[in-house]
Amino acid sequence: MSTTELTGIGVGSQAAVGNVFLLETSDAVYEHRSTKHTPSEEASVLATAIMTTAAGIRDESATSDPTARDILNALLIILEDPELQEMAKPYLLEGDDAPTALFKALDEFAELMGDDEEFLSRVADLRGIAARISGWVRGIAAGPSIPQEGTWIIVADDLTPLETSQFGDSVVGVVTELGGPTSHTAIICRALSLPAVVSAKGAMTLTQGEAVLVDPEGNRVVSGGALSDATQALTFIPQSDAPLITVRANIGGLEDATHAAKTSARGVGLFRTEVLYLSASREPTLEEQVASYVEVLKAAPAGKIIIRTIDAGSDKPVPFLALGHEENPALGVRGFRLAHDFGDFQKSQLAALAAAIDATGRDVGVMAPMVSTVEEVKSFHALCHEAGITQVGIMIETPAIIHVLPDLKGLVSFLSIGTNDLSQYLFAADRMHPQLGALNNPWQPGLLRSVKQVVEKAQDLDIPVGVCGESAANPLLSIVFAGMGISSVSVAPSAVEAVSTALASVSQKQAQQASVLALAASTPAEAEATVRAMFG
Amino acid sequence: MTINHTFTVMDPVGLHARPVGQIVTLVRESGATVTLRNSDGKEASAASALKMLAMKVKSGESLELVIDAQDDAAGHALAEAIEAFVNEG
Numbered sequence: 001m002s003t004t005e006l007t008g009i010g011v012g013s014q015a016a017v018g019n020v021f022l023l024e025t026s027d028a029v030y031e032h033r034s035t036k037h038t039p040s041e042e043a044s045v046l047a048t049a050i051m052t053t054a055a056g057i058r059d060e061s062a063t064s065d066p067t068a069r070d071i072l073n074a075l076l077i078i079l080e081d082p083e084l085q086e087m088a089k090p091y092l093l094e095g096d097d098a099p100t101a102l103f104k105a106l107d108e109f110a111e112l113m114g115d116d117e118e119f120l121s122r123v124a125d126l127r128g129i130a131a132r133i134s135g136w137v138r139g140i141a142a143g144p145s146i147p148q149e150g151t152w153i154i155v156a157d158d159l160t161p162l163e164t165s166q167f168g169d170s171v172v173g174v175v176t177e178l179g180g181p182t183s184h185t186a187i188i189c190r191a192l193s194l195p196a197v198v199s200a201k202g203a204m205t206l207t208q209g210e211a212v213l214v215d216p217e218g219n220r221v222v223s224g225g226a227l228s229d230a231t232q233a234l235t236f237i238p239q240s241d242a243p244l245i246t247v248r249a250n251i252g253g254l255e256d257a258t259h260a261a262k263t264s265a266r267g268v269g270l271f272r273t274e275v276l277y278l279s280a281s282r283e284p285t286l287e288e289q290v291a292s293y294v295e296v297l298k299a300a301p302a303g304k305i306i307i308r309t310i311d312a313g314s315d316k317p318v319p320f321l322a323l324g325h326e327e328n329p330a331l332g333v334r335g336f337r338l339a340h341d342f343g344d345f346q347k348s349q350l351a352a353l354a355a356a357i358d359a360t361g362r363d364v365g366v367m368a369p370m371v372s373t374v375e376e377v378k379s380f381h382a383l384c385h386e387a388g389i390t391q392v393g394i395m396i397e398t399p400a401i402i403h404v405l406p407d408l409k410g411l412v413s414f415l416s417i418g419t420n421d422l423s424q425y426l427f428a429a430d431r432m433h434p435q436l437g438a439l440n441n442p443w444q445p446g447l448l449r450s451v452k453q454v455v456e457k458a459q460d461l462d463i464p465v466g467v468c469g470e471s472a473a474n475p476l477l478s479i480v481f482a483g484m485g486i487s488s489v490s491v492a493p494s495a496v497e498a499v500s501t502a503l504a505s506v507s508q509k510q511a512q513q514a515s516v517l518a519l520a521a522s523t524p525a526e527a528e529a530t531v532r533a534m535f536g
Numbered sequence: 537m538t539i540n541h542t543f544t545v546m547d548p549v550g551l552h553a554r555p556v557g558q559i560v561t562l563v564r565e566s567g568a569t570v571t572l573r574n575s576d577g578k579e580a581s582a583a584s585a586l587k588m589l590a591m592k593v594k595s596g597e598s599l600e601l602v603i604d605a606q607d608d609a610a611g612h613a614l615a616e617a618i619e620a621f622v623n624e625g
Contacts, residue, residue, distance in 0.1 A: 070557065071553065071554050074553040074556060074558070075553065075557070077556070077557045077585045078589070081584050083584045084586055109586060113589065117549075118552045119552070122553050281544045281546055281596070316548065317596065319596035320596070
């Protein structure tokens with residue numbers, strides 16, 4: 001018997017064994033068909049089909065979590081809207097059957113919504129429900145229901161909330177061809193504690209019913225594999241009291257700061273200040289800003305605090321900064337680029353930070369997000385000095401800034417690498433894109449070698465470099481970063497203990513060895529596997 | 537009894553599918569007639585999810601509710617609930 005092994009990106013740490021349940025939608029439900037019925041007969045077929053299917057879906061989702069149910073209900077309400085059936089009428093008059101007219105009406109409405117990203121993200125789900133409606137009309141199963149008995153590994157291209165809401169106790173794992181570490185499927189699986197491997201190329205070639213092992217720690221799916229074949233989660237045993245490099249916490253406000261103070265984090269490596277502004281309908285006064293910052297600085301864990309100035313954009317809008325619509329928000333006016341149009345606000349934020357630093361006496365560095373030129377850094381440096389802030393730094397998120405680092409001597413006293421955005425911009429791959437998850441894998445050699453480049457250039461400037469992206473929350477990667485010469489990592493408060501333990505369990509020499517292995521690898525899988533083998 | 541209630545949309549993604557679904561459900565149950573009007577004077581009936589979504593209300597925009605309910609109290613309660621769906625959803 002030949003065993004197939006698929007590789008992807010693991011979600012969770014427990015492995016699972018079960019039988020493959022392929023969630024495939026028959027193409028026949030999407031076909032454009034015409035009808036011999038009259039348009040009014042077909043219109044009543046459509047109305048009945050929508051009503052019946054919606055009732056069925058509401059029944060099935062009655063026990064899923066309230067948020068998922070609300071979203072599903074919203075989608076059903078869109079499909080039940082008489083307006084949609086009005087939009088379908090012209091197509092019925094042309095002789096289309098009910099499902100064809102429904103799909104065309106949805107397409108027409110989606111086109112009308114055009115630039116609305118939130119809606120676009122729901123279109124696949126709406127089409128999924130429309131497919132069930134079509135299946136009802138045409139007598140085709142639009143997607144088999146998952147049996148309540150047995151132990152199933154759900155295998156699909158990608159999963160929609162409609163599908164995940166139907167998961168019962170019989171579902172023990174998930175494998176998807178598409179999706180990335182931050183996609184809908186990954187988030188849901190984490191929330192349900194379901195092991196998953198996403199972005200697994202070749203998933204749909206698995207056979208219905210075959211037994212497979214889902215091995216998230218090993219980032220793989222093994223057909224015929226047993227639980228005993230699963231990659232063991234690494235356990236680190238601390239060899240010293242302190243981690244090899246400083247571990248700080250990422251925070252967004254007072255609640256996080258308080259939470260972080262209860263961990264062993266030594267300070268804050270990333271305070272995302274935009275969180276304070278995202279829900280403000282008007283620009284807060286200087287006094288209000290100072291008060292918020294003082295509160296957070298007081299509550300933050302002992303140690304250095306790195307504050308990032310406002311990092312908003314048209315996809316992360318701040319109500320009182322009119323940002324307008326952009327075709328491509330990730331490549332638009334965001335981060336420090338906002339200071340061009342909203343200079344007064346940027347000055348007021350820096351003045352508030354300076355006052356809060358004064359009032360609390362904390363050791364604080366302030367950094368700018370999304371800078372890519374020497375001029376931008378000069379301008380940020382000037383603004384900080386004007387406000388009385390002396391420890392000035394920048395985020396490394398754009399590939400361009402890496403190449404001009406030698407020109408920043410005297411302008412910055414520290415650097416912080418945001419690996420999430422740096423990946424997105426290095427690989428020209430949208431972080432949220434379902435098909436591009438593999439490019440945003442933090443083990444990508446292109447990313448790791450860029451991090452190394454930053455460290456080398458920073459050594460010439462004699463300034464420290466931290467990593468504050470999600471990648472640092474991976475204990476193995478935090479060791480790799482330490483070995484490269486990164487001097488601090490900053491992670492979510494919930495990850496502080498795991499990362500600190502891993503970093504306390506290795507020697508400088510081991511970390512260097514791990515970084516050499518990771519940097520020599522030519523694929524993400526090879527990088528992760530060789531480093532894991534050192535500690536496994 | 538007609539009530540007007542104006543508020544600012546603060547949800548970062550604007551008026552999106554989930555609150556729209558909640559609004560349709562609530563308005564349907566209440567039996568009231570509710571119209572949404574944006575600052576450009578564009579209107580949508582709160583009975584139609586499609587029409588509300590097509591207004592494409594963004595974060596920071598103000599939204600006026602025109603509520604025709606059986607009495608003042610019912611109208612105000614509806615206004616408050618809708619604002620909460622939009623901004624706290």
